[in-house]
Amino acid sequence: MKCINCGTDNNLKDRTANNGRCKQCNHPFAFEPTTMGNVKITDPMFSKILADISGNNTLYFTPKQLLYFLDSRIRKKGFQTAGFLGTYLFLNIWVTGFVGGITSAFLPNSFLVANLLYQAATIFYLFNNTKSSKLTTASRKVSAKNLRFLGIIILVVGILASLFVFNSFPLFSSVVILGMLSIFLGTRQLGKGVNLPQEFLVTQSYVDGWLKTWQQINGKIDKVLPAPQEQIAPASINPDVTAYSFDRLVVCDSANIAQLLIANNFHFENNCAVLSVNGYPQSIFETTMEMLRRNPNLQVFALHDCSPKGVSLVHRLRTSENWFLNSAVKIIDVGLLPRQILANKRGMFVQNVAALAKKSTELPLEVRQTLSNEELAWLDAGNFVELESFSPQMLIKVLRSGISGSLNLESDDSSMILIGDSGNDIYMVESFG
Known part of the structure; x- marks a missing residue:
């Protein structure tokens, strides 16, 4: 195993003789693959994984x-x-x-x-x-x-x-x-x-x-990233800033994904607000919603796990007083949706939990009517896919693609599918990545 500090190759005898340190520079090894059982991790491998998932620390x-x-x-x-x-x-x-x-x-x-x-x-x-x-x-x-x-x-x-x-x-x-x-x-x-x-x-x-x-x-x-922290006290925002609004809003079904997008400056680079459906970040949630409601041309992008809770996100946005009840705002369901997973030939990390099967059958009728029989069978079996199974690069790419595709919603060439009634438009992105 090579030392990530100096690049010297150390065999097991070298590592053992030096108490788990490099024979050349004395730098400690974090992993000893010979003692890890079936799953073997080396220091160079872990270092490469950290570099790849972070886009070379970006x-x-x-x-x-x-x-x-x-x-x-x-x-x-x-x-x-x-x-x-x-x-x-x-x-x-x-x-x-x-x-x-x-x-x-x-x-x-x-x-x-x-x-x-x-x-x-x-x-x-x-x-x-x-x-x-x-x-x-x-x-x-x-x-x-x-x-x-x-x-x-x-x-x-x-x-x-x-x-x-x-x-x-x-x-x-x-x-x-x-x-x-x-x-x-x-x-x-x-x-x-x-x-x-x-x-x-x-x-x-x-x-x-x-x-x-x-x-x-x-x-x-x-x-x-650490676990998202709740900040109940409202943050102080410059009145000049609150006088403006956003053209777009991304709503996530988890605070983890909302925090991820904010930490990577997605909101700045794409002129959009990012919130979780449960109100993260709490300190600016109400102020941000006031700003958003002032924009009659606001577009909302729903980003969620493929789970009973996730696929009901758009329905919650449409029917909750805290969101867009009685509003004509356009909502684009970026995913994940069962049809996107079933159409993906490369495969995604699907998990199965029996408890989710019951939750799927208890979804509101309005939600189940938007899903095909094949999608319902998939969800009713207890299957689910988490957004966190995708890398930061992939999530940002998919979301940017969804925003780009929303620029011509009324066009026949649009990659979006209309799944709502006139005046209550809900669009769906056909593929996830």
């Missing part, structure tokens, strides 16, 4: 975004085609020779039986990978493709061997069944591996602990 991020980002990097080290092929060929020979040799004393055709059992076990392993919550969508797709590839190998090699080497019909039948089964399962799972529920490989408490250790050794990370 963007603020939340601890939960770091959890998702780190988890994604770990998963990307999962199943790859080249690694599978080499391992498959090696074990194909080794298992056949080892198991077949042991059983040859009492099992006729032991080497053939051992090889067929190995092919069946490999098919079972790959099939389980296509459904695994521990792998990324990309890795599950690779497993499905490898299932089809394996099926072709079994058919070609197996049929030739059964006809011209062993002249055996039972062997011919076995390899055809295994090969066709592998191809069938791979083809079927290739279309099912997108947006399946996933589980974290690490927990937030682990990441928080790693952050604490890292900062003790390498100094404070300025771009990681």
Whole structure:
């Protein structure tokens, strides 16, 4: 492992002999991958993750975004085609020779039986990978493709061997069944591996602990955001400022996302106010709302998790006296919406909680009527996706794209879909990223 302070490569013997410090500059290592179990983190890897998520230390991020980002990097080290092929060929020979040799004393055709059992076990392993919550969508797709590839190998090699080497019909039948089964399962799972529920490989408490250790050794990370603080007392704002308004308002369903956007100066760079639906930042909430209500051409952008609470955000903005009840303001639902997730072929980090299934079925009728049957089935199953599963760069890009697309809402070329009645217009962004 290389030292991030001086770049010297230290092997395990070096690190152990120097009590976890660099042999060259004596700088402590924050991680020792050999003691971390299945999830192995190195100092250079963690340093690269911090640089990437912050855009080389230019963007603020939340601890939960770091959890998702780190988890994604770990998963990307999962199943790859080249690694599978080499391992498959090696074990194909080794298992056949080892198991077949042991059983040859009492099992006729032991080497053939051992090889067929190995092919069946490999098919079972790959099939389980296509459904695994521990792998990324990309890795599950690779497993499905490898299932089809394996099926072709079994058919070609197996049929030739059964006809011209062993002249055996039972062997011919076995390899055809295994090969066709592998191809069938791979083809079927290739279309099912997108947006399946996933589980974290690490927990937030682990990441928080790693952050604490890292900062003790390498100094404070300025771009990681603390939990949003409630400031009840109204802030003092210059009357000259309050005389103006904003052209746009971004409403988030969580204070964490609102804080993230504000910390990254999204409001300044895009001439918009940023608030959370629960009133963050509390110190300027009422004053900001007074300013916003003075603009008859105000556009409101809703940014939320894909969850029962999230998809009801627009409905709350339309029906709450604290927001825009009896107002003709245009509201653009940027997302996340179930249809955006279902249409995304690259896959998102979908989670599943049984308690959310009940909350979904209890959504107001007005909300459920805006969703398709497929979307409702997805939500009613307890699925959800959090905005914090996306990097700061991605969230800012998506929101900017939504604002840009709102400039021609009435045009036939608009990327927005009208889902409200005339005079009560609600628009939806078709895709999220």
